[in-house]
Amino acid sequence: SLAWFLESGIMPALDGSLGVYENIHSFKGTISRDIRPDCNAHSALMFHLYGEYIKDEKYKGISQNIMGYLFQNGFQDEDETSETFGFWKWFNFPGDKPDQIFTDDNAWVALILLYLYRQTGLEEYKKRGLWTAKALLETQNRFGLRPEVLIGKEVKDKGRAYYRNSEASSMNPHFESIAHAALLQAHLVSGEESYLLTAKKGTLYLLEHLKSHTYMYSKTSGYSRFLLGLAQVYRLTGDAAVKDGLMHVLDYLKEKQHEKGAVSEADNPDPDRYGSEDTGVFTADGDEIADQLYTNNFLAMNLWESWMALKEENVYQFHEQVTDFLANIQIKSSRNEFNGGWMRSFHLGSGEYFGNNGDTGWGPYCIESGWTNGILTAGLLMKLLDTSLLD
16 A cells, blocks of 8 residues: 555655645546545545554654645635634635535544644644634534535635524435544544534434435445444443444444455445446445445444444454455556555455446546545554554
């Protein structure tokens, strides 16, 4: 994985000072040169953990340079008079304010900044991470939930209070759970109970309304994300209902596990979206597709967080099986763009990368810098370091 980051061309400067590009494109096989804060934060987390694992400050320096690039190039709204203060742009478009403010993308940056602050003591990480966490908290509704995306002009016109007083939310753990995990980091850094209480309230509301959940690609991908918030809220609160919910989600994912170790894509919410930009890489249950952009990649981290919360042997074994699968399908290639990476869609029946190519943005052969290689490798490193994002 490190070879992929350093040799594929995904990093325009190998010291991280020019950030990390988004992906190797699924259809073109070329580098997509967008710079996204979430992908950069995922990559920075991975480099920090790798430096910690091999005891080499050089890689921690790369991590800091990646984040520094975001700080120096206007990705975060730093205007304290702005309603979008603290939020991040989706990618490096020319405007000076965030426009499409995706909950998961912003939450990932906040979570990683605050985690890295707790590991490094860098005050810039604390300051910027809490800016985002406060912006998330102030746009959560009374149930502890939020829309999947805020539109910059609407936030400017209506103000943050509008979202606090709204009952609208995505009801999608893809978005909601990572926001809760980010709020937990803010609680650990600031000591403010409001972050912890909001994360717990939102998690419980999701558990109390399981039949109202929505999913982007599959229920398996949504539940793979749900694990992170559930495991961490349970670990910090010991709430019995949250533990029951965590066990329910683990049981569902285990039911969808293939004999090769991966969790297969299942329960497609909208198979007719073929050809739309955002869709799954499978059509129907039984297609035997493992998704490394939205499901198994996150399980490398989130099953580990579940093990750290529960300390139950069956959860540890589940994590072992998924990560063994991931190790077995890592690409070996003479082409640096592919070598050491994981493509999105692996067909478990034939044992090769293949899947529904109806997603025109992130199709079956995409290798995402942060969301796949970065998060997946960070999950492997957390196990090697025997640590948690809460430690």
